[in-house]
Amino acid sequence: MVLRDKVWIRSGLLPGLILSFCLAACLQKRDIPSAIAIKWDDSVATGFVVPRQLVSTVSDDSVRDGLRIHLVRDTPQPPVLGEYRILNDEVIFQPLIPFTRGLTYEVRFKNQSLATIRIPPVDPARAPELIAIYPTQDTLPENLLKMYLEFSQPMKETDPLSYVRLVRNGRDTMPEVFLDLRPALWNNEGTLLTLWLDPGRIKRDLQPNKSLGAPLLANQTYKLVIDKRWPSKSGALLKRSSDKTFFAGARDNLSPDLALCNISIPRPGTKDPLRIDLPETLDCVLLKEAIDVIDSHAKSVEGKVNITDEETVLLFIPAAEWQRGSYFLRSESRLEDLAGNNLNRLFDRDMTVQQAEIQKDFHKLEFTIR
C-alpha cells in the first residue's frame, strides 16, 4: 500500500488527481446555477444579478427583450424601469432607483417566473437617530428664525414638516409655524435640516405677521416634537421620537458684535485652543462655517473649530503650534444670531430710523500671542 502510494506520487497521478479535483471544485463553484442574487452597493440594493445560464439559450437582444422585473403587489405591476447589462455569464439589471427595502420583486423571463426576491428590511439596530436640535439653549428669543435638526444618517429629504410639530404650553399644536420650503434646506450629506420659522410672520408689519402674529410669543413654553416615523434614505425609521422644550424670551433686536467677544489667548509654542467667549448664542452652523483665524499676513491659520457651552463658546484648535505675533479672528458678515441679525444688519431693519449701514464682507478682531 505504501509502495503503491509512492508509485502514485512518483508517477504524478496523485498530484494530478488533487489538481483535477481542485479545478473541478473551482469550476463547479463558478458554474453553480445559483439563484438570482441581489447586487449590494454600500447596503443599497442597486440591482439583480441573473446567471446567464438561466436565460442562456437566446441572444443578448432576446435577453434584453425577455427579462423583466416586477414589483409584487396584489395587482399586476408594470416592468420596473432600468438598464440590462450583459456580461459573460451573467445579466445585471440595474433599476433607475435602488430596490426598496422590505418590498418583494419577481424576475420573469418571457413571462415565466424565474424567482421572487425580497429585499430585506434594514436591521433595526441600524436605525437613524436624531443627534441634536440647535439651538441647544432652553431660552430662545421670541423672534427665533431658525432651528437645525442633526441626524446620524442621511434622511428622506422631502416633506420634513410631516414629522415635526411645535406644541405651546403643553396643549396647542401650532399651525404653520415653520415655512414649507420645497426643496427643504438640507446639507449636502442629508444629515442636517434647517427649519425656518415663517419669516413672513416674524417680519414686523408684514401681513402674515399682522394677521397670524409671530410664530413664538414671549413668556410661553414650547415643545418641538420630532416623530419617529421619519425614515432615513435607506428606509429605516428613527429609533425613537425626540423633543426639546424651550422658553420664549425677549426679542433680540441687536446685531452680534465681534468686538464684544472675549478671547483667551493661548501660549506660544503650544497647540492650546484659542477660546472665544461670544457675547450671545450664535448660529451653530455659521459659527463653524463663517469664522476663521488669520495671521498678520492675512493667511488663514489651519485648524479645527469646536462649538461648546450652548453655542456661546468657540474653540479654535490650531494644526500647528502657535507662534508669537498678531492674529485676527475673522468672520464673514453673514454670521447670524438666533434671530437672523447678522454682523452687518438686523433681520428687519427699520428704514425710518437713521442707522449707519455697515457693508463689510468681513469683520475682524485682533489678538496678539506674546
Add this chain to the structure above:
Amino acid sequence: MKKNHFFVAAAFLAVVVLISANLRDKNPYGFENGTPDIQSINGLAFGPDGILFIGDSKKASIVAIDTKDKTLVQQGQAVEMKNIDQKIAAQLGTEAKNISILDLAVNPVSKRVYIAVQSMDGSPVLLTIEGEKIQPVNLKNIFFSTVSIANVPSEDAKDQRGRPLRGLAISDLVYADGSVMVSGISNQEFSSTFRRIPFPFKDKQDQASLEIFHAAHGKYETNSPIKTFTTADLNGKKYLVASYTCTPLVLFPMDELKSGKHVKGRTVAEFGAGNSPIDLLSFKKGDESFLIMANSSRPVMRIKYKSLESFQGSLTEPIKESYGTAGVDFVTLPVVNVQQMDILDDTRILVLQRKVNGDLDLYTASSERWF
C-alpha cells in the same frame, strides 16, 4: 513664389474658417459629449431647440442638455393621468410614499411632458410622459454643458479648513431672452441669491448675482428669498414677476437685474397669510395676458397683466383684515392644492393637483376652464 505662398496660406485660412464655422453651426451651444454628473434635479426649464435646463441643488449647478426632442408640434397631446405618483412609483419598482415629484416642464417645441422625480434615497430621475406611457430620459452619452452656481468664497477667503463651497437650494429656474435665471436659498444664513446667467454658458461666466430685499410697507426691510418667479412684458418693459417666501408678489425691472448687491422688488399684491406661493406662470389668451399663481393654502389665482401694468404704486399700508388681501385685482379659480403647472400649448395648461380624496392627478386644463 511669394504669391503662391500667399494663395496657399489664404486657402488654408479659408478652410480653417469654414471648418470652425461648420463645427460652430453643428454645436452652437458649445456642448460637450458625455455623461453629466447630476446629483439632484430640483428644477426644470426649457430653452431653445429642445434644450432642457436642469437645476441641481446638490451639485450647485445648472446643466443644459440637448434632449434632441425638437420636432415641432403645434398642439400638444392632452395628458390625463390619475394617481400619477402611484403609476410612476410602480414603474420605478416602489411605492408612492417613497417618491416625490419635484418639477414638471413641457417642451415648448414637441409639447412633450418632462417630470423630475426624487426617490426616498435621493436618487434623481427624469421621465417623460406621453399619454399613459412613462419613459426615462437618457442622461448618458449626451450633449450637455454645465455652469456652477456655488457661492464662490470671497476674495481672500481661500479656505484652509476644507469647507465646501456653499450650495443653494434651487427654489425656481426659468429661461427667458437668452438667459437662465435661478433663485436659490441658503441652508445657512437667511439670504436669497438670484442669478441671471447668459446661455450658451461660457468658461468665465458673466453671472449677475443679486441680493434680494423686501421692504414691508415701506418701513421694515429684510433679505427676502424668492420662492418662485416668471417673466412678463408690462407697458413694453420686461419684468421679473416674483413671489417671496413670505407671500408678497413683487416686480423687478429686468434692466435693473444686471448687477448690484441690493435690489428691492415693488410689492404689487399680498395674497393673504398662512400661504406660500408654489408656482407662477404667464399665459396669453388672445390679446390678453395673465399671471397664474398656484399656492400652498389658497386656490389658484389669476391676475390680468393689464392690472399689473396699471398698478403703479407699491403697497405701503399693512392690511387690516385678518387673512385679507391687497393690491392688484385677482380672480380665484376653483382649483386648490395645485403642486405644479406648465403651459402645454397656446390653449391649455398642464396641472399636477392633489385632489380632495388624496389622489395626485396630472391633467390638462383648457383655457375655457381657466380663463
